[in-house]
Amino acid sequence: MPDSATERIPVDVAVGVLLRRDAQGREQSFLLTTRPPGKVYAGHWEFPGGKIEAGETLEQALRRELQEELGITIEQVHPWKVDVMDYPHARVRLHFCKVYDWQGDLQMLEGQQFAWQSLPVQVQPVLPGTIPVLRWLAQEQGFEGNTHVE
Numbered sequence: 798m799p800d801s802a803t804e805r806i807p808v809d810v811a812v813g814v815l816l817r818r819d820a821q822g823r824e825q826s827f828l829l830t831t832r833p834p835g836k837v838y839a840g841h842w843e844f845p846g847g848k849i850e851a852g853e854t855l856e857q858a859l860r861r862e863l864q865e866e867l868g869i870t871i872e873q874v875h876p877w878k879v880d881v882m883d884y885p886h887a888r889v890r891l892h893f894c895k896v897y898d899w900q901g902d903l904q905m906l907e908g909q910q911f912a913w914q915s916l917p918v919q920v921q922p923v924l925p926g927t928i929p930v931l932r933w934l935a936q937e938q939g940f941e942g943n944t945h946v947e
């Protein structure tokens with residue numbers, strides 16, 4: 798029998814790590830949103846984004862998703878980390894991009910909740926695919942201890 802966890806073709810997903818910086822340019826907080834009702838892991842906290850559609854670049858997909866979900870027009874996209882996650886529902890390849898600048902006010906166009914967070918993250922539950930991102934941010938910031946409340 799094939800090992801479905803390793804042989805499933807991953808779905809590519811564009812994910813935005815929207816960051817607010819302080820006056821010295823240090824990353825201060827990042828945006829988490831909940832997965833909307835009706836989707837797998839509804840109510841879990843994640844970084845906004847979604848699947849890359851056929852013919853789209855990573856950057857185009859991220860621009861479209863953040864426009865659709867948050868009503869903002871993002872400026873520069875900084876590809877940052879790539880991670881593969883195996884869920885029962887799908888195998889996903891997550892392309893995490895940092896975004897520092899955008900135009901427009903945040904609107905939760907899919908009925909999500911949102912929270913600007915810093916480490917340790919206080920909202921819960923976080924999506925499993927979010928946890929490695931919190932670890933990378935912790936490494937960059939020299940943050941030690943639990944990255945989120947469980």
Ligand SMILES: Nc1nc2c([nH]c(=O)n2[C@H]2C[C@H](O)[C@@H](COP(=O)(O)OP(=O)(O)OP(=O)(O)O)O2)c(=O)[nH]1
Binds near residue numbers: 848849
């Ligand atoms: N947006 C997002 N998705 C994540 C993160 N971490 C993680 O494992 N995922 C997974 C959950 C989903 O299986 C997949 C994203 O797919 P999705 O269903 O949210 O994408 P979509 O908006 O294009 O959905 P749809 O139109 O097909 O309903 O990636 C994350 O931080 N953000």
